[in-house]
Amino acid sequence: MDFSHEPHVVDLAERVRTFVDDHVLPAEPILDEQLAATPEEWSFRPIVTELRARARAAGLWNLFLPGAQGAGLTNLQYAPLAEITGWSPRLGPVAFNCAAPDTGNMELLSDFGTPEQKSQWLEPLLEAQMRSAFCMTEPDSPSSDASQISTRIRREGSELVINGRKWWSTGAMNPEAKLLIVMGKTDPEAARHQQQSMVIVPRETPGVRIVRPLTVFGYDDRDHGGHAEIVFDEVRVPAGNLIGGEGAGFAIAQARLGPGRIHHCMRTLGMAERALALAGSRARERSPFGRPLAEQPVIREWIAESRIELESLRLLVLKTAWLMDTVGNRQAMTEIQSIKIAVPRAAQRILDRVIQLFGGAGLSGDHPVAEMFAGARALRLADGPDEVHLSSLGKAELRP
Template identity: 45%
Template structure:
């Protein structure tokens, strides 16, 4: 079967415009934006932060560089998953990239959920402002008391009471829920009892942020960093009442929705990780050529030639594997694509972490400080090895798919 990992000419030209804006307009503003986080309330945007971010978003929107993630949709550019993967890589090169083009997680996945499974009323209330970049959203799945990598464990109580559902329980690692612009949560809950098949016990429900009974307990820290003002929040629900029409598709459809949401999102995460690896390798190479020790550029010392070569080769391998997973997604068979998505979900963060670690090493003490973006990038990517399923779960899926080829021969 022929596989095409390239792009149509018109979309290649579009990608070049995105890359130019990232290089010339967004990256130069990174330091100024980040410096504002420590100014005043970390969970509110300063006037300068808003000016920087909203100014860049307005420019991107005015240029028509907006909502690329809407693959195979008449509302977007009609990009294939393979084509969008190239865009995600470019956007991954800067922490501000995805949001400037309205392609941020978890919003893209949530918008897909609203588009595919939401009622007209929910689309008007939530999808429209999300598509316009006017609000942010969060996806609440993981729970502190259960092993959430097995989603059949999800246990937040969701009980029908008249025209409402009543929610009780806790969620954590709710990425983006700390953002003051976050207005809505898509939440995985349990609606079925032990008498229901285990993959029919969970449902998805739309919960407006700030609903009575919702309490944000704390921001979760990643290696001591709270990732303000985005945040990964620990949230308690106490008798939270939500209109019954906010339940998506009906009771017991949570897994169906989750798989439709998470597959493309994993590819997007992985290609952004490859973009971060490319950025780190550039920093590594520049440092190795301009910094000297023992009378020579660092590039000429030790095994640095080999290190640089290995980084380049591993990035190329990871990119090709990710594009192959994207190609399988484009064929429309989610089951066939799943093992490839699991492979790249393990490989891309691993490769990116290695490249960033080598870049840190090349920078010495500066590499672990706030003076380069490397430490923040490493922290983010270490978290990605857990987000959307830990490595062990994805390796299990890959192994099961591999063994299935041979167990069928034994039947």
């Protein structure tokens, strides 16, 4: 047992840290200005493109992707890097081309795509020439229960015809999100987990209608393409757009979720660390009733509790990554569920404390903590609510 990262990972983390400190954090106010200047747009602002160019030039690119097309890192090696990108949720991941949902979509295409699909969609994504969205959740069915998906995909000759309504398609308000990966039922009569298929739908296909943006609390997350409600009305694509064959949708979704969840957790740890760092600065600066917050016992307890939660959960995330690398995602399911439940929840608690420490300023846009809170809160619902995972974990644990 050894708790130290390999030297080359330490080195890489150091480079990511330096890049974030030197380029990403200073870019945050620039992003705010660019957003204020073009309040109606949903596409990436220029600073994003700039950061990406710099990161790529620095050799910090596609870090999330194992294998030759990516940076070739294991989950365990990627973990400390992803955490650092989480310090700036709006700019960090995207700078390194490591932002959801593109990461999940790239993994999916890399693992299950045909050579044609890879060349047409994966390559431009790896080059950051476009963005993508993942269309799974529906307004009229519980997102945790894939068997209730109501979107239908029927085959007509060499075409697939898609009808349905999706929402929470993150990034899809962005016109650069040229690729939509859509899950629907091809055979509602098949076995429960073989009814679903996944299909590539170019955003510009006739019948695709971007209905409206959704908000998370009051945020529209416009900087990274928002969250769209989309109607698919008799949308026709070639049958070759199927990913992994008919009926493979559920299995592909599951495969996509493991890495997706742990990446979310890694970044969330970083976000919480940033919040703690901001809290520390604030606590040293403000002195209500003549004593710095940093010397007030109640504040010290908050910070100590936060530190303990973060340290123990970081270790659980790292162990989960190690298990995924060594015994596989399936064998790591209990741990993946554990972190999916525990990390966003801890982050929410920590951010709630940090907001309280900041006072009114913490609720506003002057500091990133309110928006971080919204992000952590949303993660407790993304990919199914905590309760579905708790129940499944408890069930497994209670097996004789």
